[in-house]
Amino acid sequence: xxxxxxxxxxxxxxxxxxxxxxxxxxxxxxxxxxxxxxxxxxxxxxxxxxxxxxxxxxxxxxxxxxxxxxxxxxxxxxxxxxxxxxxxxxxxxxxxxxxxxxxxxxxxxxxxxxxxxxxxxxxxxx
Numbered sequence: 001x002x003x004x005x006x007x008x009x010x011x012x013x014x015x016x017x018x019x020x021x022x023x024x025x026x027x028x029x030x031x032x033x034x035x036x037x038x039x040x041x042x043x044x045x046x047x048x049x050x051x052x053x054x055x056x057x058x059x060x061x062x063x064x065x066x067x068x069x070x071x072x073x074x075x076x077x078x079x080x081x082x083x084x085x086x087x088x089x090x091x092x093x094x095x096x097x098x099x100x101x102x103x104x105x106x107x108x109x110x111x112x113x114x115x116x117x118x119x120x121x122x123x124x125x126x
Contacts (some may be wrong), residue, residue, distance in 0.1 A: 002026040002115040004034075009120030012086055013042040018122060019042050022096030027077075032055045033099050033106035034079045035113060036070065038092035038122075048094070049081060050106035063089075086124045092120045093119040 008020040022034065035050035049060045049070040058070050069082045079096065097113035107113065 004117035006117045006120040011123045017084045022079040033102040036081045040092040045110045047108040052106040
């Protein structure tokens, strides 16, 4: 059974940085993708970034391009989301999610994901 555990959220001032971590376990084989998604109060859950494990391809939501970077450390079974130049509109609960059977690319839509972590709160405020 795939399990995902997020950490690294918190309170940060505008312009600051945070690094989220997603510790993964239970994958068998290389064909899967991991994504970071977020949900702000009163809004629908949205994809932020994703990475394909088989080919390492990445995608980013337009509002975070140039500010956020997704990466992975396969030796530690961990996926990271480095968030720089944070803005108040980045405030949300951030979720790590995984989908199996992905050979190329990754996935951007919440409904495409099979497994979810519990979420970690990110608050950007002065």
